[in-house]
Amino acid sequence: MELGREYSVQNLTKTQTAMLEDLRDYGLIWQRKQTSRRFSPTRLSTTLTSSSPSLPTTIGASSGPQEGFIILETNYRVYAYTDNPLQTAVLDLFTSLKYRFPNLVVGSITRESVKKALLNGISADQIISYLITHAHPNMRKNQLAGTGYLYTAFASQADYELVLNYAKELDVVLWENAAKRCFFGSLEGHGNIKGFIERRTMGER
Structure with a gap:
């Protein structure tokens, strides 16, 4: 495919047509709107399908250091x-x-x-x-390096937010994922967080 050239979806198979939405989400094709009957390849897709890739991809011996892929x-x-x-x-x-x-x-x-x-x-x-x-x-x-503990499997959203807010007050939260109700805390803060959870558990009995 050529950059800037429009192609008709009428020439695609059912499987290829079904993949258009995913390709659009990946930034590989461009359409004026979702229901458009024509599409164009983006620069990303033409680069990836080029016979001269911009990224080194071989594992074997090479003349220089191997980059990740x-x-x-x-x-x-x-x-x-x-x-x-x-x-x-x-x-x-x-x-x-x-x-x-x-x-x-x-x-x-x-x-x-x-x-x-x-x-x-x-x-x-x-x-x-x-x-x-x-x-x-x-x-x-973008990689963060650190030693600590992953806190997960909270019984409820309220429990997760309570422990997370306590850890944030201590400034020991390195990463969090609200959708999965988990967070990663530093090694230094584990003792305090563990004690806080244990006190909460004992108080509910």
């Missing part, structure tokens, strides 16, 4: 900028792969995909280590 979002969606069969096969061991394009593989890390990996003898530490080792440079820039 994996981007993992907070919703567990995985983007791997690679056309290397070995890299794709490794990702398939613990990722539910959805789409494969030239130079790009898209998938998600799900409960089922991780369970499959564990049953095949792959540990959680190995998965995390692989993702960190092969993280894309842009992802490394």
